Amino acid sequence: MGKFVDRPKYICAMGGAVATLNALPGVVPILHAAAGCGFNISNAINGGGGYVGSGYCGGQSLPSSNVFEKEIVFGGEGRLEQQILSTMEIAEADIYFVITGCMVEMIGDDAVSVVKRLNKGKRLFAADTGGFRGNSYKGYDIVLSKLFSEYVQTGLEKDERLVNLWGIVPVQDVYWKGNLRVLKKLVEGLGYKVNTFFGEDETLEDLKESSKAILNIVVSDTYGIDAAKTFKEVHDTDYITTDFPIGDHGTARFIKEVGTALGASNEVINALIKKERKRYYGYLERVVDAYSDFDLQRYAVIVGDANYTQGLTRFLSDDLGWLPELVIINDLLEEEQKEFLRRKFSDYESGIKPELVFDTDASSVLKHINRHWEVNKNPRYYDSMTPAFLIGSSFEKETAQKIKAQHLSVMYPVSNRVVLDRAYAGFEGALTLTEDIFSVLLESR
Amino acid sequence: MANKKIKQIAIYGKGGIGKSTTTSNISAALVKQGFKVMQFGCDPKSDSTNTLRGGKYIPTVLDTLREKTTVKASEVIHEGFGGVYCVEAGGPAPGVGCAGRGIITAVQLFKQQRVFEELDLDFVIYDVLGDVVCGGFAVPIREGIAEHVFTVSSADFMAVYAANNLFRGIHKYSNAGGALLGGVIANSINAPYAKEIIDDFVKQTKTQVVEYVPRSVTVTQSELQGKTTIEAAPNSEQAKIYTRLALKIAEHTESKVPEPLDVHELREWASKWADHLLALETGEVTSKASCI
Numbered sequence: 190m191g192k193f194v195d196r197p198k199y200i201c202a203m204g205g206a207v208a209t210l211n212a213l214p215g216v217v218p219i220l221h222a223a224a225g226c227g228f229n230i231s232n233a234i235n236g237g238g239g240y241v242g243s244g245y246c247g248g249q250s251l252p253s254s255n256v257f258e259k260e261i262v263f264g265g266e267g268r269l270e271q272q273i274l275s276t277m278e279i280a281e282a283d284i285y286f287v288i289t290g291c292m293v294e295m296i297g298d299d300a301v302s303v304v305k306r307l308n309k310g311k312r313l314f315a316a317d318t319g320g321f322r323g324n325s326y327k328g329y330d331i332v333l334s335k336l337f338s339e340y341v342q343t344g345l346e347k348d349e350r351l352v353n354l355w356g357i358v359p360v361q362d363v364y365w366k367g368n369l370r371v372l373k374k375l376v377e378g379l380g381y382k383v384n385t386f387f388g389e390d391e392t393l394e395d396l397k398e399s400s401k402a403i404l405n406i407v408v409s410d411t412y413g414i415d416a417a418k419t420f421k422e423v424h425d426t427d428y429i430t431t432d433f434p435i436g437d438h439g440t441a442r443f444i445k446e447v448g449t450a451l452g453a454s455n456e457v458i459n460a461l462i463k464k465e466r467k468r469y470y471g472y473l474e475r476v477v478d479a480y481s482d483f484d485l486q487r488y489a490v491i492v493g494d495a496n497y498t499q500g501l502t503r504f505l506s507d508d509l510g511w512l513p514e515l516v517i518i519n520d521l522l523e524e525e526q527k528e529f530l531r532r533k534f535s536d537y538e539s540g541i542k543p544e545l546v547f548d549t550d551a552s553s554v555l556k557h558i559n560r561h562w563e564v565n566k567n568p569r570y571y572d573s574m575t576p577a578f579l580i581g582s583s584f585e586k587e588t589a590q591k592i593k594a595q596h597l598s599v600m601y602p603v604s605n606r607v608v609l610d611r612a613y614a615g616f617e618g619a620l621t622l623t624e625d626i627f628s629v630l631l632e633s634r
Numbered sequence: 635m636a637n638k639k640i641k642q643i644a645i646y647g648k649g650g651i652g653k654s655t656t657t658s659n660i661s662a663a664l665v666k667q668g669f670k671v672m673q674f675g676c677d678p679k680s681d682s683t684n685t686l687r688g689g690k691y692i693p694t695v696l697d698t699l700r701e702k703t704t705v706k707a708s709e710v711i712h713e714g715f716g717g718v719y720c721v722e723a724g725g726p727a728p729g730v731g732c733a734g735r736g737i738i739t740a741v742q743l744f745k746q747q748r749v750f751e752e753l754d755l756d757f758v759i760y761d762v763l764g765d766v767v768c769g770g771f772a773v774p775i776r777e778g779i780a781e782h783v784f785t786v787s788s789a790d791f792m793a794v795y796a797a798n799n800l801f802r803g804i805h806k807y808s809n810a811g812g813a814l815l816g817g818v819i820a821n822s823i824n825a826p827y828a829k830e831i832i833d834d835f836v837k838q839t840k841t842q843v844v845e846y847v848p849r850s851v852t853v854t855q856s857e858l859q860g861k862t863t864i865e866a867a868p869n870s871e872q873a874k875i876y877t878r879l880a881l882k883i884a885e886h887t888e889s890k891v892p893e894p895l896d897v898h899e900l901r902e903w904a905s906k907w908a909d910h911l912l913a914l915e916t917g918e919v920t921s922k923a924s925c926i
Contacts, residue, residue, distance in 0.1 A: 262739055263700060264730030296732040 196551035196584055198494070198519050198601055199361060201320030204230040205328025206288045208238070211247040212359035212366075212387040213396070215283035218246070219276050220253035221269045221300050222290025226320075227253040237583075237601050238360040239608025245282075252276040256293060265298050273307060283393050284340070286332070287315035294319035311340055311397075324521060326412045329358045333386075333416035338423045341400050348401040352376060352451070353384045355416065356409035356430070357614075362496065363603045367612030372408060372434075375444060375615055378461045379453050400424040406447055408433050408614075410529060411495045411520065432533060435500040436508035436619035437469060443615075469616040473508075476627055485630055486510060488574045490592075491543075492517040492554050492581035493600030495526070497613075499533040501580055501599065504619055506537040509626075513543040514574060515561045519551050554581070554588045578626070595629050640750050643883065644760040644774040644813060647786035648796035652821045654682045655853060655862075656786050656876075657761040661686060662864035663873075663880035665716035669756040672711070673718055676741070676774060677763040678725025678733040686714030689860025694724020695740040707749040715865050719753060734770020737762075741773050757884070765796045766803045775804055775813040782816040782889045784844060787835075789820075789828035791904050794835050801839055801894035814889035817844040819879065824848050827914060831907055838903060840893045844886075845879040848872075 199205070203222065207230050210218040220227050231248045235241055243250055254272040256265045269287065277285055289300045294317055304315040316335040318328050333355065354372060359365045369388035376383045384395045384402065405420055405428035407413045417428035429450045434443035441462050448458035479485065489505050491498050491513060498516050505511040516534060527547050534545045546557050562574040577594035579585050583604040589596035598605055599613060599622075612618040645660075647653040654675070661673045675682025680694045692712040698705045714720040723740035725733040741760075744750070750758055760774040774780045783804055787797040797818065804815050820832040823846045836843050852873075856866035863872050895903060 258735070258739060259700065260731075262696060262731050262733075262736040263726040266730065296735070297730065 192549070194521070194549045195553070197324070197549070198551055198582060198584065199324040199326065200230055200233045201291075201324060202322040202328040202331060203288050203290050203318040203320050204233060205325030205358070205361065206316070206318040206332045207231075207247065207251065207328070208234050208325065208360035209329045209332045209358070209387075210286050210288070211244045213284075213393070214391060215245075215393050217276065217280050217282035217285050218251060219269075219273055219285055219287045220251055220290065221265065221272070221287055221293050221298065222253060222256065223292055224253065224255040226290045227251045227255075233602075234360050236604055237363075239363040239603045239606055241360060241363075241608070246280050252280065254293075261292060261296055264296065265293050266300075266303050269293075269298065269300060269303050270307065273303070273313065277309070277313070283312070285309075285313045286335075287313070288318040288328075288332070289315075290318075291320045294321075314339060325361050326358055326520075329361070330413060330415040333413065334419040336396065337399075337416060337420045340397060341420075341424065342397055343400060343424060345398060345401045347403050348382070349403055350380065351382045351384070351402045352404045352406055353386075353399050353402045353420075353426075354406040354408060355386060356407040356413040356496075357385075357387075357433070358412050359387050361412075361494065361601050363599075363601055363608050364611050364613050364618075367610045368614035368618060370610070371612045371615040371617045372443075374617075375440070375461070375465070376406070376447060378464075379444070379448050379451060379457060381451065400426065402426055404429065404450060406431060406450075408443075409496050410533075411522065411526060432503075433496040433500040434615055435613055435622065436504035437466060437616065438507040438538065439500050439503045440465065440615045440619070465616045469620065472620050473623060476623060479627070479631070483631070485627065486512065487576050487578040487595075487630075489513045490515045490517075490554075490558060490577065490579045490581075490594065492551070492579065492585050493519065495520045495522065495530055497600050499530065500614075502534060502543060503537065504622065505580075506539045506541050506543075508619060509623070510539070511578070513541060514577075515544050515546065515558060517546045517548055517554055517557055519549055520547075521549055522547060551582075551584045554585055555591060558588070558592055578630075580626075597626055597629050638754070638756075640755050640758060641782070641884075642750075642758045642760070642774075642780040643816070644762055644780035644783045645786060645819075646762050646766065646783060646797075646800045647764060647819075647821075648793045649764045651764075651786050651788055651793050651796075652847075653764075653786045654761055655685070655857065656819055656821060656847065656879075657759055658683065658685045658862045659864050659873075659876035660880045660883060661718045661757075661759055662715050662862040663877045664757055664884060665718050666864060666877075667881070667884070669884070670754060671718050671757045671759065672750065672753065672755050673714075673720055674741070674744070674758060674760045675720075675722040676737045676760050676771070677723070678728075678736065679763075680722040680724045682761040683712075683714055683718075683720035683722060685857055685860060685862045685865075686718050686720055687712065687860075692720060692722055694722040695743060696724035696726075696736050699739065699743075705743065707744050707747045711749070711753075715862060719755070732770065733763075734768040737770045738773045741779060745779065766800050772803050772807065776807045776810065778811050780813045782883075782886060783813045784816045784819055784883065786819045786821050787832065788822040789825075789831040791907075794831070794904075795900065797835070798839065798894050798900055801841075801892040805891055805894055808891040815841050815892045816883070816886050816889045817842040819844050820846045822847070822849040827911060834907075835903075838893075838895060838899075841890065844882055845875065847875055847879065 300315040369385040373383045407430045434440040579589040579594045579596045725736040785797045787793045850872040856863045
């Protein structure tokens with residue numbers, strides 16, 4: 190029997206698909222699932238996603254076939270067809286996208302062929318997203334792959350100044366929209382137009398013509414890779430994967446990697462880094478006095494997903510001069526992915542080598558902290574891991590209290606903050622992150 | 635008659651092995667003995683009770699449920715030969731939906747409505763589709779529905795394989811108040827070696843043969859008339875065998891947990907018999923075969 194996951198920090202594949210589709214402009218998802226699926230998914234998206242809200246046609250307004258026993262016994266394709274047609278009549282959208290839950294897949298309902306039969310062209314799509322296929326990240330990959338292979342036009346002439354950027358998963362990265370805005374601006378700084386699909390001012394037309402891009406930048410080594418492979422297969426566009434950048438050390442690398450892949454000159458790359466650094470340190474230096482006067486250096490424990498943990502740890506270690514002690518990644522990962530990720534946590538300029546733990550149980554954080562740092566058993570002298578700061582999700586709030594550390598929710602689920610256009614990526618995001626972290630430290634003043 | 639114990643029996647076996655023929659003849663024989671019997675077909679093909687009703691199909695539980703949201707059990711009970719109450723669970727069209735869930739729905743509907751008690755039945759016999767491919771087809775042997783299970787099997791390997799699978803299902807549910815195995819109804823047993831194969835299989839799995847039923851043209855003739863052998867040829871040798879089987883089942887009280895073979899054991903067992911049959915065919919006389 191497989192190991193169960195205690196306190197997962199994601200939803201099922203269909204949940205990831207709903208979040209992804211809700212984040213696209215002009216798209217209405219149609220769920221082919223039991224009534225509970227849409228309800229639970231909506232709650233998990235809204236409650237864990239910094240109160241992202243229902244959007245145009247999400248939340249409790251999600252169209253769903255709401256199958257019951259009758260559909261399970263006799264098959265639910267007829268019910269789905271009915272739901273598609275009524276949704277298309279009532280809800281205005283450019284694209285309707287059918288996604289399937291566990292039970293309809295188990296009984297063999299074929300949503301893809303229902304959609305094919307209805308013959309609505311590039312307005313109606315379907316993908317199998319049964320929850321058992323994986324978690325939110327899988328749903329993101331499934332939806333993107335489907336759109337890349339069926340919606341994005343083939344045979345368009347390449348635009349030498351156009352790139353696509355993804356790998357920042359809507360809702361699983363609670364700050365996705367802000368982060369995409371920041372990263373888009375950075376790549377634009379290299380002289381390119383950028384499609385991010387889910388960011389500000391993005392259109393479906395841009396997505397449809399995204400095959401014109403000369404490069405796909407996947408800002409993750411873990412998420413969106415399957416979609417990049419599909420894109421390469423269908424549209425013959427190469428892709429690179431980069432680390433999710435936070436702060437100077439992460440973002441300068443990001444600019445160099447992307448710039449080099451695009452063949453930008455060193456002058457252009459360095460000029461952009463210089464310009465960004467000037468602004469960044471111009472603001473960051475303001476906090477130096479308080480940092481020194483109040484002694485705001487902290488031991489840090491970082492708990493969360495594969496994208497953020499590496500970006501945060503590099504930022505804390507090399508930008509902020511903190512002492513990251515322990516990093517816990519809660520994602521479901523393959524052995525090769527873990528091996529690859531280990532290398533990301535070992536080359537800090539500070540020379541710090543935090544302990545890296547892979548544990549899918551978010552409930553085990555305290556256990557790892559107590560193992561990592563000897564618990565106080567009242568000896569005469571005790572070297573405690575204080576003052577400490579825990580960066581994680583809302584799940585870690587209590588754990589932080591138990592170890593008397595301060596806490597900031599950065600990764601999903603974020604239930605104790607409202608998130609609008611905030612970003613933590615890049616130089617700009619690192620300033621916001623610094624504000625947020627130091628505001629927590631100084632809140633009692 | 636409030637305290638009367640209704641005997642609930644499930645009959646399983648590989649598709650096409652003669653389950654429905656056997657079950658219908660058992661039902662017919664039991665009503666002739668004066669018992670009140672219901673035959674409950676648990677197969678989406680819904681042809682279990684055909685020979686009890688002159689070859690006519692009846693509306694199934696699920697057909698009726700498809701049309702209406704609630705169904706009264708009395709609407710889907712149809713009387714057949716000698717007053718046998720015939721029910722067909724029915725199911726979805728081939729290739730869609732979930733037949734297993736359909737069986738669960740139909741059986742639970744009857745259980746909830748306490749129909750068996752109201753009809754004052756002596757026997758309920760479930761005739762269930764073959765290989766116990768999913769949880770739905772195991773419903774009669776779990777949840778305290780049937781108490782005794784009989785499996786119809788010929789000496790063909792695939793039929794034995796299906797029987798062994800059923801034994802695994804019974805074994806699994808045996809600790810949770812599920813049905814236990816009454817034994818094997820050995821069907822189409824004509825060649826002498828067929829009897830030997832089945833005897834060996836029941837020995838290996840610690841069960842018993844309830845009755846050996848030979849293949850008979852009388853059965854075919856009766857079925858072509860849309861009747862059971864008990865109805866169409868009551869004085870035939872075959873009818874006597876079915877009556878004897880029915881009485882044995884009626885008197886049967888103690889079922890047991892079988893000991894199914896695992897996949898490797900089953901393969902080994904089969905290949906041993908394959909060697910033996912080859913030896914018979916080629917005329918090789920060994921001490922084991924010389925008695926045949």
